[in-house]
Amino acid sequence: MRRIAYGSALTLALAMPAAALAQQATPPATAAAPIEPARLAAARQVIDLIMPPATRAAMIRSLLDPMLTNIRQGMMQAPVFADAIGRDQRARATFDTFMTRQNEKTMAMLEADLPSMVEAMSRAYARRFTVAQLGDLRTFFETPTGQVYMREASTLMSDPDVAAWQRQMMARSMERVQQDVAAFAKDMAKIQQDKK
Template identity: 40%
Template sequence: MMRSLALALAIVSLPVPALAQNAVAETRKDSAAGKVAKDKPDPARMAAARPVISKLWPLGTYKKMMDRTLDTMLDGIVAGMFSAKASDMAEAGGVAPGEAGKLGDASLQDVARAKDPHFDERMSITMKVMMGEMTDMMTRLEPQIQDAMAAAYARRFTLDQLADIQRFFATPTGSLYASESMLLMSDPEMMEAMQGFMPELTRALPAIVKKAHAATAHLPPPPMPNRADTAAEDTPEGT
C-alpha cells in the first residue's frame, strides 16, 4: 500500500514545471575527474533572470496550485490507483496465475474493502495528510525552485532577451501572464489530462512489471523480507 501512495505523491509533483525540475537536474560530465558537476550560468544573466522568475513563480505558488486542486486530485488518484484488477496485479507481482485467478474480477479496491471496512475513510485521511505534508515540503523548497528556474532562464536567454521579457511583464498583459502562467497547470482541463495518467499507468503496470522481471531474470532473486519488515507492512501505519 505504501508503494501505491508513494506513486501517488510522484503524480502530485507533476504541477511543478518541468523546466524547474530539469534545471535542478542539469549536469555535465567532468571528463577529467569523472564526476558530475553543474554548469554555472553567467552571473550577469543570472541576476537578470531572478526578477523574471520572481514574477513567474512568486513564493506561495505551489500552495495556491494545491489549494485549487487538492480534493479533485485526491479523488482521481485513489480511483486510478485501485481500479486495477487484483488478479492482474498479483500475477505481475509474482503470484502464480492459478492463485492470482482466485481473486476473480475483483479490483484492488474491492480486496482492500473486504479486508478493511474502514479502507475508504482510512485512505482519504491518509492521502490528505500526505498531500498536506508534501505541500508544506514543496513550499519550503520554493526558494530552490526559484533558483533553479533562474538558472535555466539564464542559460537559455541572453541579457537582451531577459530585458525584453521584463518589459513585457511590465505591461498589463505581461503582468497577468506572469502571475497566471504557472497556475494554469491547476486549471480543470490540465488536471483532467494529468489524472488520465494514473488509469493508464494502472492498466499498463502488470505488463511493465513483467518486462522488468524478464529484464532482471539473469540476477539472483532478491533477499526475502524478514519478519520485522513483514510486520511493518501489516500494521495500520503501513497501509
C-alpha cells in the same frame, strides 16, 4: 515516485512562461558551466516577477492542490484500485488519510525548498536566455497581458481539460503499474524456484 511527478509538473509549469516566449533562446549549457553574473541577476529579476516572493508559497499551493486532487481521483478510477478501496469504508478512510498526509508532506517539503527551487530556476533561465532576452521577458511580464498571464498560469492545473487528462493518465498509469508489478513478481518467483 509521486514526489518526482509533482516536482516535474511544477518545473514544467514554471518553465512554461520562458518556453512560450523565447523565440531565439540560447542552447542550454552544461550544469557545470559558469553563469555570467549579469545573466544570473537578470534571471533572478524575471523569476521574482513570475513568482513574487510574497506569494510564492500560495502559488505553489494553487498549482499543486488541483493536481494532487486529480491524481487522487485518477487513482480511484483505476478499476483494480477502485474495487479494492471502493467497497471497504475502512480501506477508503485509510487511503484518504494516507493521501492527505502525503499531500501535506509534499507541500511542506516544497515550501521549505522554495529558496533552492527559485535559485535553480534562476540559474536555468540564466543558462538559456541572454541578458537582452531576459529583459524582453521582464518587459512582457510587466505589461497588462503579462500580468494576466502570470496570474492565470498557476491556475492551469485546475482547468477542466487538464484535470480530465491528469485523471485519465493516473488511471492508465495505475493499471500499467499493477500489470508490471504482477509480471515482476512472477519473474522473481521463477528465479526463486530455479534456485531450488
